[in-house]
Amino acid sequence: APNYFLYNSQTKRNIPANKLTIQIINSRMNRYLSGFAPSEGKLWTDKILDNPYLEIEDKFKPAVAYKLLYDLAEKDTEQAWKCFELASEETVEFLCSALEMNYDTDMARSLRQMKGATPLNLKLVRDYIVKNRNYLKGKLCRYIYDNIQLF
16 A cells, blocks of 8 residues: 555655655655645644644654754744744644654653743744754654554
8 A cells, every 4th residue: 555655656656664765754744734734834823733623643743743843943044933933832732742642752841841931032942943953853754664554
């Protein structure tokens, strides 16, 4: 059966799981997220992730959280950080809950504390997420690898 992350539409076959790369994962996640918003920034700022009727399957939630946070670190632009700043607490809570689905309680706790601080210290958030860029990339890949049979 076609696997969301492994299926090659040109050969009409799944690639071996050991051939899965961050580039393929990123491409598939971008396609998946495009079904919910016209841009990644809109996922942060338009309260899309706040919607209780949002149809993101549970199996995708940790991948969505890692992808969005990884992209913040990877892009590291003022515009991207403005999106985090404008994100609702519910949007950040969606991400934190998704991280906890993958037992990543420390990062979830840190994000909650930073987003809940008044005033928001965006430099602290930025430094934390950028410093954890490789961790986020690794967690995204590991989550997909470890759960490939779900997709």
